[in-house]
Amino acid sequence: MIFSMKKIRISFFYRQLLALVVINSIPLIFVSTELLSSSYSRIKESQEILLKERLSFLSSTVASAILFDDVNTAQSILSTLEQDKDVRYAKVYDADSNLFSEYSRLNEADSSGFDSSNKEIEYAETIIYLRSPITFDNEYLGFVTLSADTYYPGYGKRTDFYLALVAVIIGSLSLALLLNWFVQRRLSVPVNDLMSVIKYVSRQAKYDRQLPVPNDAEFSELFIGINEMLNTLSRHEQEREEASAQIIQSSKLATLGEMATSVAHELNQPLQVIRLAVANASQRIASGNPDLEIVSEKLSRIDGQAERASAIIDHMRIFGREAKEELEYIDPKMVITNSLDLMGEQMRLNNIEVTSDLPEECSLVLGHMILMEQVMLNLLTNARDAIDQNSGERKIALRVFEDAEGVHITSTDTGGGIPEDVLPRIFEPFYTTKDINQGTGLGLSVAYGIVRDMRGTIAAGNTANGAQFTITFPLTSD
Template sequence: MTMPEQRFRILLVEDNPGDAFLVRTLLEETGEPFDIEHRSDLRSAMAVLNGDGPDALFDVVLLDLTLPDSSGVATISQIRSCANTAPVVVLTGHKDEELAFEALQHGAEDYLTKEFPDGRTIRRSIRYAIERSRAERALKESEERYRKLVELAPELISILSGEEIVYINQQGLSILGAEDSAALVGRSFMEMVHPTSKETLGEYIARYQDGYGGRADFTIICQRPDGDNVELEVSAIAFTHEGAPAMLMLAEDVTEKRRIERQLVQTSKLATLGEMAASVAHEMNQPLNVIRMAADTCALQYDLEAVKPAFQRERLSLISSQTERMSEIIKHLQIYSRPDDDDFVPFDPMKAVERSVDMIEHDCRLSGIMIEVVPPAQACLVKGRQVQLEQVLVNMLTNARDAINENGDDGSIGGLIRLSAMVDENHKVLKLAVNDNGGGVPEAAIDLLFHPFFTTKDVGKGTGLGLSVSFGIVEAMNGKIDVRNEGDGACFEVTLPIVSFGNVSEDIFADIPDEQVFNDTSSNTAARQNTRILVVDDEIDAMEIISGYLEAQGYNVSAASNGEDALAIAGVVQPDILITDIRMPQMDGNSLVKELRSRDPALPVIVMTGHPGDAERPVDDDGADAPVMVMSKPLNLKELLGILDELSEVCGQM
């Protein structure tokens, strides 16, 4: 038999009908079980609270301090003097911190201005006021346990004896998705902990069981019964339960906070990319210029009827190498700009240094600023996400460049940025310092630099997010970031813990397969002639080049520039292998793959994409008998040919 849902009775003392209606409406929208009794003056409110029976009992009083027959904090004292007292939440139209403090001194549990964003704010204040009032009453007669719980007053409060939950508060039940304490008390807290956090929590439980008496701060992820994960920032202290060592755990649900932080990180990264648009354009124009000139010289030989095969092959090889250079630039920008969802892994920080300098060096050179990199005496690995460290360094380098430009408008100084790396073997830390000669940071601004939206730049020249986001990134890597003035400029220094010494084989492009060079042989000519290939790409030039190349290699090729035409062709001649682009108008590559796989689940598919992010990945057909292979643009046609030869051999054996 289920227990009836607890309903909270609220006495709303408010003389403004509009404000009273707004409070009632917002609370009803929360869906919480509230019963609201409304009075418009102090006299009638006190009459209710001094009455007899259940109608005089309330869980909370929402009290306006400006009533027809009373005003100011004295109103609180009169309400609390009634026979049936209840926690008081003050409602006021004034944003006055002094008044708020005075109201709390006179016995109010909370203080709300009437600029309500939504009902959840009122609901939270009511719940906190009710819980706080109950805890205050319990303090007078309870043991030390309840006193400590109320003193720290976090959102989740739990006492663990070993792994066993012996107490958990109402907010903790809500966070963990439990209906009542009976659902959790007596169970192991480990049952609610995500597998990735079990080791962390287990370590601290064991430490407190062994008599550790200090405080510990750590982060864990818990799993709710509905499948959602919640991230908790935990503060733990030693406690005693029934004479044995225990752990008092206080935790805040920071799930939404972390989501917003990730959005800020992504926003900052995209803002940085926008600021570097000119530099990126230059980096792309360099290989484009070489490609254009190489193509023009090849065309000139044809115009002069003086074609030299060796010269043509040399120039075509040059064009191919320059496209590879452009591809690397694009891949790095894509990796830099995508959301950071990967796990922390060991990586070589000097690769982040190299990438960040590459991204900013052209802009600095145009401004007459030289970047000097001082490598460490010993190679090492740090743990985190390489692209995030790049983001931190790019931000610091950009700030250094801007400071030099602002300080040297008259051209009287030579701009110099020094990025130095130093390994401290004794403390096992790496220090990355960015020094400039841009005049330094105003002393009054140093303590504010890492605050969100604070900037020393002119309006329109900075978001104020860069250093704040950088601070969060470095902190997440268990490091720290400091700023000070040195010489004639500023020094931003990042300190990171070293996980090991020596070189690393990891690479930022580890998820991108290395180029495979396949031999172009004619030993499988028969297999090629018997294999039907369907090429689909809305870029007609690309479609024709791929088709022509494969036909020249002996394959039987059909081509289409959209998904509908591809389906029509496949309806007449069933392909043995499908090669398709992902992003196409009307019917995209994913839809085409699904449709053709519904006809032939064993159809091998090669997907071409210039967008390797998760949003562009092809669908997974769990029921299909053949995989979907992914090739990044620009395509290496020799690599494509090698893959097709392998697939055609398999098709020939079926």
């Protein structure tokens, strides 16, 4: 089947989703990281400026305390730093780099070694160190160092930021998903239309459908194209059907010609009976004292035989007509009895014994009576030809039976069978093993086409001393 999924195919939907995730996340991560670092660097800069100002204020106010060797004043100046929670410590050194005064909110000593490093500024993870010289009238009096906590780039704070980033990504993705779902719906409607038409065409083998053309540019062009294709296919199919109807018709005319002899005999019989009855009745009337009961019995026999003759003629006329299109419910048993009405006499004349084995009850099948008669006539003439060429028994057995697969009609003859090399080709049009005047090679190919159009099958095989053809019709569900 075309529609069974052998390979795993990734749906369009998931591919698009993946693309969305990638397209969304990359710039988002990039932009946010950039934003993060630039905002931190701004915070860093402004804190640095503040601390530097504080430091220069400290160094200028503490200068006189060093000058007058007043440790208490220095201590009280430094203690004002208590208000600033960021400041970790501040230390004042004299010109000989000896510690003069210090403030510290730390419990343990700071071990960074910045104070003895001679650097002006230093960063260590979340801590900043600053140094400023103390001067008075251009005289170097010592230096002050200050250490403070920074707000950047604290790892805890970063985690918060990344959490927010993930939330933004998820949010924007769900928005994109929602949008995607709407787009998908617009996509899925025409795709479903397309699928249903493709399924219809492949299952029914008919092209009489058209796709509704949607507004979207891409689909409309595709669908218009497909509609044109369906039109072309449908036209070709119609031409093919017309051609095959013509073949059926001409082969039917050929069959009719063959039947002429048979029908002549069929009609001859009632005519004989009528002549005898007329002769008998007029004899009785001429005798002067006719037995009216006997005469009227003769007349009704004449009437019956005339009826039979006209039924045969009617049948031939119907058979000659071109077939109607629609299928109808037909009785498979009638197929056999009707064909024997037309061919039975001819078979008797050919010394062929035709037996028919029909069930009492049989399901009706969807088909075409006249065309089925034609199929049976083709099978019967083929069997007759085979029997004529063979010197064995002269028998044809017709049978109708029903099983789970459907209703079967079989024709079994004693004509010696179909040679192995001929068997695969017998349903080909114009394939014949007979003389030019005897065979057209159309009989079985026409039969094949007729049965197929009724959704049935026809198969050929051999028995011990002849050929067997089996026609099978599916049981209709209702």
